[in-house]
Amino acid sequence: xxxxxxxxxxxxxGSRLYPLTQSRTKPSVPFxxxxxxxxxxxxxxxxxxxxxxxxxxxxxxxSLNQHLSQAWELNSITDTFIDAIPAQMRMGKHWYxxxxxxxxxxxxxxxxxxxxxxxxxxxxxxxxxxxxxxIAFHEEKGAVLTVSAIKLPKEQAYHFGIIEIxxxxxxxxxxxxxxxxxxxxxxxxxxxxLASMGNYVFDSKALQAELIRDAALEDSSHDFGKDIIPHLxxxxxxxxxxxxxxxxxxESGETYxxxxxxxxxxxxxxxxxxxxxxxxxxYNRKWPMHTYYPPLPPANFRNTDQFDCRISRSLISxxxxxxxxxxxxxxxxxxxxxxxGTEVHESVLIGESNIGQNCKILKTIIDKDVHIADxxxxxxxxxxxxxxxxxxxxxxxxxxxxxxxxF
Amino acid sequence: xxxxxxxxxxxxxGSRLFPLTQTRTKPAVPFxxxxxxxxxxxxxxxxxxxxxxxxxxxxxxxSLNIHLRKAWRLSGxxxxxxxxxxxxxxQRVNKNWYxxxxxxxxxxxxxxxxxxxxxxxxxxxxxxxxxxxxxxVExxKEKGGALTVSAIRVAKQHAYHFGIIEIxxxxxxxxxxxxxxxxxxxxxxxxxxxxLASMGNYIFESKTxxxELYEDAADSESAHDFGNNIIPKLYPQxxxxxxxxxxxYIPxEPAMAYxxxxxxxxxxxxAxxxxxxxxxxxxxxNKNWPLHTYHPPLPPATFRDPDGAINDVAQSLIxxxxxxxxxxxxxxxxGFRSHVCKDVVIKDSIFLGNAKxxxxxxxTKVILDxxxxxxxxxVIGExxxxxxxxxxxxxxxxxxxxxDSRIGF
Numbered sequence: 175x176x177x178x179x180x181x182x183x184x185x186x187x188g189s190r191l192y193p194l195t196q197s198r199t200k201p202s203v204p205f206x207x208x209x210x211x212x213x214x215x216x217x218x219x220x221x222x223x224x225x226x227x228x229x230x231x232x233x234x235x236x237s238l239n240q241h242l243s244q245a246w247e248l249n250s251i252t253d254t255f256i257d258a259i260p261a262q263m264r265m266g267k268h269w270y271x272x273x274x275x276x277x278x279x280x281x282x283x284x285x286x287x288x289x290x291x292x293x294x295x296x297x298x299x300x301x302x303x304x305x306x307x308x309i310a311f312h313e314e315k316g317a318v319l320t321v322s323a324i325k326l327p328k329e330q331a332y333h334f335g336i337i338e339i340x341x342x343x344x345x346x347x348x349x350x351x352x353x354x355x356x357x358x359x360x361x362x363x364x365x366x367x368l369a370s371m372g373n374y375v376f377d378s379k380a381l382q383a384e385l386i387r388d389a390a391l392e393d394s395s396h397d398f399g400k401d402i403i404p405h406l407x408x409x410x411x412x413x414x415x416x417x418x419x420x421x422x423x424x425e426s427g428e429t430y431x432x433x434x435x436x437x438x439x440x441x442x443x444x445x446x447x448x449x450x451x452x453x454x455x456x457y458n459r460k461w462p463m464h465t466y467y468p469p470l471p472p473a474n475f476r477n478t479d480q481f482d483c484r485i486s487r488s489l490i491s492x493x494x495x496x497x498x499x500x501x502x503x504x505x506x507x508x509x510x511x512x513x514x515g516t517e518v519h520e521s522v523l524i525g526e527s528n529i530g531q532n533c534k535i536l537k538t539i540i541d542k543d544v545h546i547a548d549x550x551x552x553x554x555x556x557x558x559x560x561x562x563x564x565x566x567x568x569x570x571x572x573x574x575x576x577x578x579x580x581f
Numbered sequence: 582x583x584x585x586x587x588x589x590x591x592x593x594x595g596s597r598l599f600p601l602t603q604t605r606t607k608p609a610v611p612f613x614x615x616x617x618x619x620x621x622x623x624x625x626x627x628x629x630x631x632x633x634x635x636x637x638x639x640x641x642x643x644s645l646n647i648h649l650r651k652a653w654r655l656s657g658x659x660x661x662x663x664x665x666x667x668x669x670x671x672q673r674v675n676k677n678w679y680x681x682x683x684x685x686x687x688x689x690x691x692x693x694x695x696x697x698x699x700x701x702x703x704x705x706x707x708x709x710x711x712x713x714x715x716x717x718v719e720x721x722k723e724k725g726g727a728l729t730v731s732a733i734r735v736a737k738q739h740a741y742h743f744g745i746i747e748i749x750x751x752x753x754x755x756x757x758x759x760x761x762x763x764x765x766x767x768x769x770x771x772x773x774x775x776x777l778a779s780m781g782n783y784i785f786e787s788k789t790x791x792x793e794l795y796e797d798a799a800d801s802e803s804a805h806d807f808g809n810n811i812i813p814k815l816y817p818q819x820x821x822x823x824x825x826x827x828x829x830y831i832p833x834e835p836a837m838a839y840x841x842x843x844x845x846x847x848x849x850x851x852a853x854x855x856x857x858x859x860x861x862x863x864x865x866x867n868k869n870w871p872l873h874t875y876h877p878p879l880p881p882a883t884f885r886d887p888d889g890a891i892n893d894v895a896q897s898l899i900x901x902x903x904x905x906x907x908x909x910x911x912x913x914x915x916g917f918r919s920h921v922c923k924d925v926v927i928k929d930s931i932f933l934g935n936a937k938x939x940x941x942x943x944x945t946k947v948i949l950d951x952x953x954x955x956x957x958x959x960v961i962g963e964x965x966x967x968x969x970x971x972x973x974x975x976x977x978x979x980x981x982x983x984x985d986s987r988i989g990f
Contacts, residue, residue: 207881208901249656448883456880457902467876467901471865472614472914477895485894485905486886492615492876492901493866506881 178224178309179289179378182215183276184297185232185261190436193564193574194524194541199231200435201297202238204524204542206447206456207491207507210241211434213465215297216256221461222305224293225254228283230276232261232269245466259283272397273372278385284378292381294374294398300443300454301431302422302461308375308415315343318380318411321403322373324431325366325418331357333433334369335399337414345412350399371417371431374398380411424460428453437566441539444505444522448487467492470508478514491525513548521553530580538571546573547580584662585633585718586698586787587626590685591619591706592639592670597845600973600983601933601950606638607844608706609645611933611951613856613865614900614916617648618843620874622706623665628870629715631702632663635692637685639670639678652875668692681806682781687794693787701790703783703807709852709863710840711870713831717784717824724822727789728815730754731782733826733840734775740766742842743778744808746823754821759808780826780840783807789815833867846975850948853914853931857896865898876901879917887923900934922957930962939989948981956989 188200195203201212212229219227225248231238239258246256259280261269270276277284277294284292291312293305303322312320323337336357338347347358348370360366384402388394394401406412418429430453434440446453456463470493475483481498488501493509499516507525512518515532527544529535535546536553546552552559553571562579564572573579595607602610608619619636626634632655638645646667653665668689670678679685686693686703693701700721702714712731721729732746745766747756756767757779766776785793793811797803803810815821826838839862843849855863865872879902884892890907897910902918908925916934921927925938929946937954938944944955945962955961961968961980968974971988973981982988 247656249654448885450885450887457883457904462878463880464878469871469873470615471872472898472900472916473882474866475894475897475899475910476859482893482895485884485892488884489881490884490899491881495866501884 175306176290176309176313177288178226178291178293179284179287180219180224180227180293180295181277181280181283182212182219182227182229182295182297183273184212184229184235184238185270185276186296186298187233188298188435191434191440193572194437194440194539195234197234197575198237199233199235202235202241203434203440204507205300205434205440206444207489207505207525208467209456209463209465210238211300212238212241212297213245213463214300214302215295216246217461217463218295218301218303218305219293220256220464222303224305225250225256226287226289227256228280229256229258229297230261230270230280231258232276235260241466245464272395272400274385274388274394274398274402275396277381278389278396281382281385284382287378289378292376292378294376294381296372298435299371299431299433301417301429302425302454303373303417303420303429304422307420308373311343311415312375312413315413316411317375317413318377318409319403319406320375320413320415321345322371322415322417323368324371324429325360325363326369328357328359328365328367329354331367331369334367335372335403337368337370339368339414343413343416344410345403345407345414348403348407350397350404368414370399370403372399375415422458422461424458425455430454437539437564437570437572438568441522441537441566441568441570445503445520447505448489448503450487468508481515507542537569538573540573541575541577543575544573544577544579545581550580552579584698585631585700585702586693586696587631587634587702587704587714588686588689588693589619589622589626589634589636589704589706590682591636591642591645591667592679592685593705593707594640595707595844598843598849600981601846601849601948602641604641604984605644606640606642609642609648610843610849611916612709612843612849613853614898614914614934615876616865616872616874617645618709619645619648619706620652620872621709621711622704623653624870624872625704625710625712625714626702627665627873629713629718631714631718632665633696633698634665635689636665636667636706637670637679637689638667639685642667642669648875652873681804681809683794683797683803683807683811684805686790687798687805690791690794693791698787701785701787703785703790705781707844708780708840708842710826710838711831711834711863711867712782712826712829716829717782720824720828721784721822724752726753726820726822727786727818728812728821729784729824730812730821731780731824731826732777733780733838734769734772735778737766737768737774737776738763740776740778743776744781744812746777746779748777748823752822752824753819754812754816754823757812757816759806759813777823777825779808779812781808831867832869834870835862837862839863846948846973846979846981847977850931850946850975850977850979854912854929856898857912857914859896877917890923916951928962933984946979948979950982950984950986952985953982954987954990956987959989961988 184201186200188195473494478498498514513531530548591608593607595602882903922940939957
């Protein structure tokens with residue numbers, strides 16, 4: 175195994191996830207009751223025994239920094255670390271202009287390191303991946319750069335970098351976010367394209383040379399997808415790792431990878447967790463999902479003279495206090511209090527919220543620290559909800575952090 | 582280094598909690614789904630910002646040591662002044678295990694001498710309660726005594742379990758009897774049904790403690806125990822004071838002080854049931870008094886509804902990593918990774934964690950230790966005569982199933 179340095183890009187603004195990203199950067203958005211988006215990328219590295227990690231932060235990073243120090247501080251006598259690097263304007267007074275610029279501005283951390291390979295990964299996606307398998311592929315191919323890729327329906331092509339490969343897995347074409355009509359489909363499969371996951375394994379020397387070359391170009395947008403990959407792949411040393419070949423110990427079935435960049439995709443990925451046969455599970459003793467656990471007791475269920483708690487298809491986190499309520503197809507983060515006679519369906523409660531008695535909540539995302547009075551209905555009359563809340567095109571209501579409703 | 586040093590006695594064998602103590606020392610016994618008994622004492626110090634803590638271990642301490650390392654290791658700056666460190670029994674003084682509580686401290690007196698605190702807190706770790714130890718420290722300093730003992734009012738019929746205290750109006754100890762017969766126990770003046778019991782929590786002025794320990798160690802007649810030997814010798818000198826737990830105030834806690842020995846299966850079970858009562862006298866949640874522990878990397882409790890079977894849950898705590906598949910759960914505490922299959926009915930029970938209960942089982946008043954697997958259709962707790970043939974059954978009918986058991990296969 176070569177020596178590896180990992181850099182996780184965690185600066186995303188996540189504007190399409192508004193209002194969940196009103197006060198936090200996208201990688202810091204909570205997910206699945208106990209986690210934040212960044213935990214998925216970090217668990218992929220940690221469970222792959224790759225423990226030399228810089229996390230590059232930028233926008234509204236306070237809650238992310240706090241999470242990293244609470245959940246991910248390594249206490250070690252060996253050469254392992256998970257360190258946040260805030261944007262420091264090392265190369266001039268500007269924020270990162272693109273993904274390559276984010277790495278270029280921190281190139282000294284790569285120069286100072288002995289690593290032969292540098293992993294540059296995003297932190298916005300929900301998936302599990304044994305990164306060692308991509309590294310082994312990279313070594314086997316003798317690649318300068320390996321990009322991991324996943325097969326997606328053609329109509330989503332305009333969101334992604336679309337890749338063409340030869341029989342050996344060498345990249346022979348690349349188009350960043352092409353129009354769907356122009357996207358090159360997989361040979362023999364006209365409905366699908368091969369999309370870059372934005373995860374790169376680079377030879378360290380080649381990476382440094384590319385970054386320095388690109389930084390000097392005035393007309394570059396300093397982005398891996400737009401600038402670096404299009405320049406590199408024609409040299410024939412860029413290979414594409416097929417994510418569907420990745421295996422996780424203790425798991426079988428199809429690989430799962432979701433962008434949760436919009437309210438709808440965020441809601442759907444949460445709903446995936448509670449399906450009868452969930453396409454991704456948070457529970458695998460051979461692939462534990464680490465995160466920060468606040469000091470809280472187990473979820474507490476209370477009945478009343480009228481109702482027991484009726485719970486179906488839901489995730490319920492520590493510190494919950496549920497009294498005579500019905501919770502169905504929902505994900506509840508820590509410290510959710512739900513009152514007697516209330517019904518919650520198809521909703522995501524991020525945590526620390528208090529819902530009164532006899533409420534009805536349908537298909538709603540409730541951010542942290544929301545208080546809802548008794549007898550409130552949300553998600554029942556979307557026309558009414560639109561006057562007060564963000565409602566997505568698909569009819570998902572979003573209640574922002576700290577809201578007080580019905581008082 | 583001046584200040585307060587804490588020494589927590591965590592060597593208890595806990596034989597009356599068998600089989601829960603078959604493989605672990607009493608302070609390592611899980612409690613309340615997420616916790617172990619020792620967490621309560623440690624939280625009382627940590628939440629009081631007293632963070633120089635030695636934990637004295639002895640019997641079957643491996644699971645306790647692992648827990649302390651995972652949950653209670655302090656990191657970062659100021660480590661010299663903030664630590665929580667286990668000290669295993671090391672036979673430093675001679676080749677004996679600790680013969681009594683005072684001997685346990687005596688054998689580790691060098692840690693006190695090395696650290697040089699003004700006062701030493703010597704606390705047990707077998708009880709369920711919340712106490713801001715800083716308030717007892719303040720009381721101890723204000724009285725200026727050599728020793729302060731914390732005490733709680735308990736019903737007279739329990740007197741034979743405890744050290745029973747008499748005090749004067751200033752809180753000075755004027756009488757002490759270790760585990761007296763009930764009829765001999767001195768009741769609280771004006772309250773003939775209650776006695777004042779020592780909680781086994783001591784704050785000593787350091788020099789006095791060391792002097793007493795050395796004198797006691799040299800006394801071949803002594804049992805080397807605080808209750809039997811040190812306190813009876815010290816209090817007649819007039820500088821032992823008594824701190825009442827009922828004077829301890831934690832914001833958000835009920836007015837009535839709660840302190841439970843969970844040394845038997847029955848008391849262990851009852852303390853769990855206390856938390857599930859509608860007006861619970863003890864709660865694991867208070868944002869002013871967070872209860873820290875080790876939380877394994879587990880997702881939230883997952884509820885499923887195979888064939889539309891909705892989970893009916895009442896007066897229960899359910900831990901992370903659990904899978905509940907269309908079951909009825911009443912008055913129960915299910916620890917981490919409790920896997921409950923369809924049509925199971927669980928009542929008045931406690932799962933310590935990682936249990937698997939097959940479809941259609943009915944469990945009543947059962948304590949399942951860790952890693953127990955129960956075959957589908959098994960009924961436990963409805964016929965105690967039958968259950969006695971297979972399991973430990975307490976006087977009050979609590980059934981305890983040992984760690985790693987496989988039942989009904």
